[in-house]
Amino acid sequence: MAAAAAGDAESVAALLSAGAPWHELDEDGCCAGEYASGSGHVEVVRQLLDWAERATYRDGQLVDAEGEAVMMTWEAPLMREHARILCAAKGRAARVLNVGFGLGIIDGYIAELAPARHTIVEAHPDVLAHMAARGWTHRPGVSVVPGRWQDVIADLGPFDGVFFDTYGEYAEDMREFHAHLPRLLSPGGVYSFFNGLCPDNIFFNMVQGEVVKLELARRVQGGEGLGLETQYRAMPMDTSDGSIWKGIRNRYWHLPVYMVPTCTLKA
Numbered sequence: 001m002a003a004a005a006a007g008d009a010e011s012v013a014a015l016l017s018a019g020a021p022w023h024e025l026d027e028d029g030c031c032a033g034e035y036a037s038g039s040g041h042v043e044v045v046r047q048l049l050d051w052a053e054r055a056t057y058r059d060g061q062l063v064d065a066e067g068e069a070v071m072m073t074w075e076a077p078l079m080r081e082h083a084r085i086l087c088a089a090k091g092r093a094a095r096v097l098n099v100g101f102g103l104g105i106i107d108g109y110i111a112e113l114a115p116a117r118h119t120i121v122e123a124h125p126d127v128l129a130h131m132a133a134r135g136w137t138h139r140p141g142v143s144v145v146p147g148r149w150q151d152v153i154a155d156l157g158p159f160d161g162v163f164f165d166t167y168g169e170y171a172e173d174m175r176e177f178h179a180h181l182p183r184l185l186s187p188g189g190v191y192s193f194f195n196g197l198c199p200d201n202i203f204f205n206m207v208q209g210e211v212v213k214l215e216l217a218r219r220v221q222g223g224e225g226l227g228l229e230t231q232y233r234a235m236p237m238d239t240s241d242g243s244i245w246k247g248i249r250n251r252y253w254h255l256p257v258y259m260v261p262t263c264t265l266k267a
């Protein structure tokens with residue numbers, strides 16, 4: 001706190017690197033960022049913001065600044081199934097969009113299916129740097145669109161398959177994304193999303209799945225509505241082995257099944 005209040009960027013950097021939590025509160029309930037901004041130390045504020053937004057690749061996982069898992073390799077079988085769904089109808093002629101690269105697991109599976117066009121939207125600078133280092137920005141048939149989907153989606157489409165898996169966003173963001181689907185998808189095109197809806201309780205997960213199904217089907221008064229038909233298929237999923245979650249702050253999946261969504265825009 002003292003280093004932030006004094007605008008001592010060097011000490012702040014050393015403390016963060018040594019493991020000092022950027023979000024720690026003192027007895028007055030204030031964090032380092034508040035001290036830095038209250039004292040007008042813009043450089044330290046930026047430094048703390050950058051640290052808080054960090055994404056780190058560690059042991060095959062993508063982890064945020066608080067040690068929360070953004071993406072983990074146990075999801076690979078799910079991602080393979082999502083990739084299959086996106087390309088099932090059109091095969092190599094498919095034009096596919098993936099929103100959220102993470103570990104690039106689904107993009108690896110999509111690439112194996114060699115669709116005609118593979119577009120990836122990703123916002124996080126650390127993830128974009130990782131993608132560039134692994135050659136994703138120069139792969140034939142692949143376009144990487146940097147930026148938040150909210151800022152770039154209007155210029156994209158149409159696609160035969162669309163996948164949505166962002167981290168740290170809310171139900172309203174997903175709903176906002178869904179509103180783009182009738183324009184983004186070609187007739188008969190397929191949408192799928194990471195179904196992490198209420199991941200602690202199977203019944204709530206299924207109820208929320210039905211809510212999304214209704215939202216995607218809904219015909220809005222005075223308009224065309226979304227007009228997607230959704231089906232869920234249960235995939236067994238066992239993540240009870242404690243070693244999967246080693247080093248992860250919160251286990252974010254507890255269910256024995258994963259309900260894979262296939263949402264088809266009526267042709």
Ligand SMILES: C[S@@+](CC[C@H](N)C(=O)[O-])C[C@H]1O[C@@H](n2cnc3c(N)ncnc32)[C@H](O)[C@@H]1O
Nearest residue numbers: 100102103104105106123124148149165166167
């Ligand atoms: C859970 S990971 C995606 C994992 C991916 N499905 C895979 O197979 O590895 C979520 C990704 O979405 C990105 N993201 C979050 N919000 C975003 C937004 N608004 N626009 C674009 N990308 C976003 C994150 O930076 C992160 O890379």
